[in-house]
Amino acid sequence: MARQYYQRGNLVEAEELDDVVAVRIDEDAAAGLTDTREQLGASARGEIRDAGVDDETTEAFERARWVFVKPSRQTREAFAAGEEVSGAQANGKVIRRPSGRIGIATDVLSVQLQPTLSQKEAEHELESAGLEVINRLTFADNLYEVRARTAQDALAASVELHDNDRFVFAEPSFVEHVPTRFSPTDPRFTEQWQWHNSGGHGGTPGADVHVEPAWDRTFGDGMRVAVIDNGFDTTHEDLADGVSPLSGFYSDGVVGTTFTQETVGMPDSDHGTFCAGMAGARLGNGKGGVGAAPESELMLVACLPDQVGTQVTLARAVSYTADPSRELPEGDPANGADILVSSLGPNDAEWELQSVLERALEFAATRGREGKGLPIFWAASNGRNVDILKDEIVSHPDVIAVVRSDNRDLEDNAARGPEVELIAPGVDVFSTRSGGGYGTATGTSFAAPCAAGCAALALSVNPGLTRDELREIMHRTADKIGGPGVVYDAQGHNDDYGFGRVNAAKAVARADGTP
Incomplete structure (x- = not known):
């Protein structure tokens, strides 16, 4: 499914992998990862591989307790209704970005409001836009990590907020694999x-x-x-x-x-x-x-x-x-x-x-x-x-x-x-x-x-x-x-x-x- 979001002022065209959901497993349930995944639905590892994601990346996500599943009807309905699912801490959509790298889009964004606004005014704007503050980031004016309470997900919120002139930017906070920089081991x-x-x-x-x-x-x-x-x-x-x-x-x-x-x-x-x-x-x-x-x-x-x-x-x-x-x-x-x-x-x-x-x-x-x-x-x-x-x-x-x-x-x-x-x-x-x-x-x-x-x-x-x-x-x-x-x-x-x-x-x- 085609999706859009904004990044550094540019409209980005991306793809949501159909019938695949990323689920963050509870720490208590992680020991029984296989059983927990089976309760959520069928493994989507094949679909992830077909999307061009290498096994190293998939394994890195699993080490962080994120698994990719084709959710059962019951699991999908529960996620859509915002209900708790046993063994699941969070869930997100799997987005393939223009670079080919995947990211997991939850309801979390990073946003910045106009620096002319006071902190009180900025946080009022966030509340009016249906955004819940997770963290106030202090290395720039009016910069926040927020959760979109009313939008479909972070990508939809990014598009919705783009034309709000009180916001400098609103960008999805993708969960992504960030490996160490490569340096060859060849001896010379x-x-x-x-x-x-x-x-x-x-x-x-x-x-x-x-x-x-x-x-x-x-x-x-x-x-x-x-x-x-x-x-x-x-x-x-x-x-x-x-x-x-x-x-x-x-x-x-x-x-x-x-x-x-x-x-x-x-x-x-x-x-x-x-x-x-x-x-x-x-x-x-x-x-x-x-x-x-x-x-x-x-x-x-x-x-x-x-x-x-x-x-x-x-x-x-x-x-x-x-x-x-x-x-x-x-x-x-x-x-x-x-x-x-x-x-x-x-x-x-x-x-x-x-x-x-x-x-x-x-x-x-x-x-x-x-x-x-x-x-x-x-x-x-x-x-x-x-x-x-x-x-x-x-x-x-x-x-x-x-x-x-x-x-x-x-x-x-x-x-x-x-x-x-x-x-x-x-x-x-x-x-x-x-x-x-x-x-x-x-x-x-x-x-x-x-x-x-x-x-x-x-x-x-x-x-x-x-x-x-x-x-x-x-x-x-x-x-x-x-x-x-x-x-x-x-x-x-x-x-x-x-x-x-x-x-x-x-x-x-x-x-x-x-x-």
């Missing part, structure tokens, strides 16, 4: 300043992509991130579990370049392995560090294995990631990548775009993701003050050009110009290396998969976004860094910093539509 996570910069080694606290709050919402599950490079260590302990079966490689033969959908025999490259780790090194496996989107699927495509080849091969790789049927007769266009990143290209030199690669970029950008468009991230040239327009690939309109920042949120020796779109950590960052190892490295090559992995997080919470919509989100949520001397134009762009340093938390929130 602390070396990855790109994810959490505490200010060590001369860095600036917070000069990172703010990915930890984003991980509270998503790890990128369901996203397929394609990385095009010279080769990869696909058996690396921190990558192997995430490597897609669609991974493959190009090789030169007697009859030309062929594509093999396989990881056995794939060329190895320290560069590609490092890039793959930045995007999606695995999570919580007790090994190494972690990537930006550690539960994404890594579609690793090796081409130009000796760094010599044609743009035709590169174009084929780009088109394959967008639509596997371009190389595999049995390939399904629906199995293409959600995000593409490549860090191939010359440094401090012109790179001319040939028509064949241009067509591939246009194909991927327009027909990838079954017409929603494939976002293409590409590392810009390393080298101070290099004109980005000299590189016709990275400056192509369908490519998102990424440059690198250091641990002080300053740009570091990379191309500049109007086509720079984003900046991300790329100086002494920590990731996977070929041969099963780990280490640090510097380059725009590693800033690009960092940005791409963060974009995968944003897309994972709203897979329906088009390429252009995701691109706009990444622009608008980027942090304007560089210090007081750095000026961004009216469009929010700077030639060295693009639209700013990637902020994963803001990108995920904006993609998710979270108020």
Whole structure:
């Protein structure tokens, strides 16, 4: 059932789960939780799971003595009449909010009345509105926790009170699961300043992509991130579990370049392995560090294995990631990548775009993701003050050009110009290396998969976004860094910093539509 309420002045559209009620069990009855729940009705755990609520959340509610039931007719009638039910301390409706998180809505709200009212006047208004004071909150004027005595529930009261000009706000007090903030247990996570910069080694606290709050919402599950490079260590302990079966490689033969959908025999490259780790090194496996989107699927495509080849091969790789049927007769266009990143290209030199690669970029950008468009991230040239327009690939309109920042949120020796779109950590960052190892490295090559992995997080919470919509989100949520001397134009762009340093938390929130 569709429901509405107000939050921070915004009308929120939400969903009440039909035929499900949340019940707070009396402490005395908690020992016999199963029996008490059965007396109230049938378990609604399946319905809660179908609504997208994980078992960890459900179990957390149960530890707090909240259970989800499909109430019996007798229980439902008793709750509707406001009668006491044996073993039940409180009850509420289960509301799925726009973020996908559930909350239990009882009759409790938080409200604030106009600060010009005296306390006596404010409490008279509360009584007139059918609100019973539970607590007067003293950290702001005329702020109260109240119970709606006459409204259907807190959501209905929120809507009813919105047009009462004596109230500043009236918002439901949802009972919700608020777990501890996630921090990876991977042993070398602390070396990855790109994810959490505490200010060590001369860095600036917070000069990172703010990915930890984003991980509270998503790890990128369901996203397929394609990385095009010279080769990869696909058996690396921190990558192997995430490597897609669609991974493959190009090789030169007697009859030309062929594509093999396989990881056995794939060329190895320290560069590609490092890039793959930045995007999606695995999570919580007790090994190494972690990537930006550690539960994404890594579609690793090796081409130009000796760094010599044609743009035709590169174009084929780009088109394959967008639509596997371009190389595999049995390939399904629906199995293409959600995000593409490549860090191939010359440094401090012109790179001319040939028509064949241009067509591939246009194909991927327009027909990838079954017409929603494939976002293409590409590392810009390393080298101070290099004109980005000299590189016709990275400056192509369908490519998102990424440059690198250091641990002080300053740009570091990379191309500049109007086509720079984003900046991300790329100086002494920590990731996977070929041969099963780990280490640090510097380059725009590693800033690009960092940005791409963060974009995968944003897309994972709203897979329906088009390429252009995701691109706009990444622009608008980027942090304007560089210090007081750095000026961004009216469009929010700077030639060295693009639209700013990637902020994963803001990108995920904006993609998710979270108020």
